[in-house]
Amino acid sequence: MIQWLAMGGYARFVWPCYLLTAAVIVLNIYLARRDFADALRSARRRPTAKGNEQ
Amino acid sequence: MIPWLSSLAAICGAAGLIGALGLAPPDYQQGEGYRIIFVHVPAAVLSTVAYAVMATAAGVGLIWRMNVAHAVAASCASIGAWFTALALVTGSLWGRPMWGTYWEWDPRLTSELVLLFLYLGYMGLRSAIDDTARADRASAVLALVGVINLPIIHYSVDWWNSLHQGHTLLKFGKASMPPSMLTPLLLMMLAFLLYFGAIVLTRARGAVLRRERQARWIGEIVGVTAP
Numbered sequence: 001m002i003q004w005l006a007m008g009g010y011a012r013f014v015w016p017c018y019l020l021t022a023a024v025i026v027l028n029i030y031l032a033r034r035d036f037a038d039a040l041r042s043a044r045r046r047p048t049a050k051g052n053e054q
Numbered sequence: 055m056i057p058w059l060s061s062l063a064a065i066c067g068a069a070g071l072i073g074a075l076g077l078a079p080p081d082y083q084q085g086e087g088y089r090i091i092f093v094h095v096p097a098a099v100l101s102t103v104a105y106a107v108m109a110t111a112a113g114v115g116l117i118w119r120m121n122v123a124h125a126v127a128a129s130c131a132s133i134g135a136w137f138t139a140l141a142l143v144t145g146s147l148w149g150r151p152m153w154g155t156y157w158e159w160d161p162r163l164t165s166e167l168v169l170l171f172l173y174l175g176y177m178g179l180r181s182a183i184d185d186t187a188r189a190d191r192a193s194a195v196l197a198l199v200g201v202i203n204l205p206i207i208h209y210s211v212d213w214w215n216s217l218h219q220g221h222t223l224l225k226f227g228k229a230s231m232p233p234s235m236l237t238p239l240l241l242m243m244l245a246f247l248l249y250f251g252a253i254v255l256t257r258a259r260g261a262v263l264r265r266e267r268q269a270r271w272i273g274e275i276v277g278v279t280a281p
């Protein structure tokens with residue numbers, strides 16, 4: 001296990017790459033969900049106007 | 055659609071990760087350090103695919119005046135920017151032990167950096183213009199002009215002397231990788247692209263809601279009745 005974590009001496013390059021990738025993936029999920037939730041909240045707050053003449 | 059894409063991305067990502075960090079053998083020259091490519095290459099591929107999708111959607115929006123297309127284009131930008139930055143940073147962390155430097159003004163690296171500036175410029179331009187229709191048109195033109203950078207990124211390793219290695223996957227004949235390394239790499243690339251699809255759809259849904267929030271059909275969907 002320790003040998004695997006050491007990555008043949010490249011641990012300080014390999015693991016930051018994987019951690020950064022995981023962080024970017026999780027961050028983008030969070031940002032997209034937050035953006036959608038905000039848009040939904042704002043759409044619910046506003047009374048409908050355009051298209052009411054249909 | 056979004057749950058399907060997310061689930062498939064998670065399955066491919068988990069399988070790819072097991073292969074990348076466990077099953078794939080060490081490289082005979084780069085040792086275990088080459089395992090960075092299993093995240094670096096998918097991030098770089100996503101960065102260019104996201105731009106291609108963004109420019110196509112922007113072009114469709116510009117020609118056929120489709121709001122949804124502009125919403126999709128705008129949704130691609132921030133994801134593309136994040137993954138371009140990730141490709142640059144992971145490439146840099148690979149470059150230090152392999153090339154002896156974090157950064158070199160190499161054609162592939164420089165054109166990828168230009169891609170990051172194109173994304174940032176696109177987002178900056180959109181946020182600088184208050185009128186949505188004008189922002190759509192101006193940013194679409196910028197996105198279309200920037201397409202010229204995509205073939206430059208792809209062929210930079212052929213056109214110029216580059217420190218960056220040549221094509222491994224997209225070349226005529228066999229890919230120059232054994233299946234034990236190629237399979238996890240392809241799985242990771244597929245996972246990243248499926249993930250991109252899920253995130254773009256989530257963002258585009260929000261963007262359409264925001265653009266059309268006063269339309270009656272949106273009111274019906276979100277449960278607000280007309281006054």
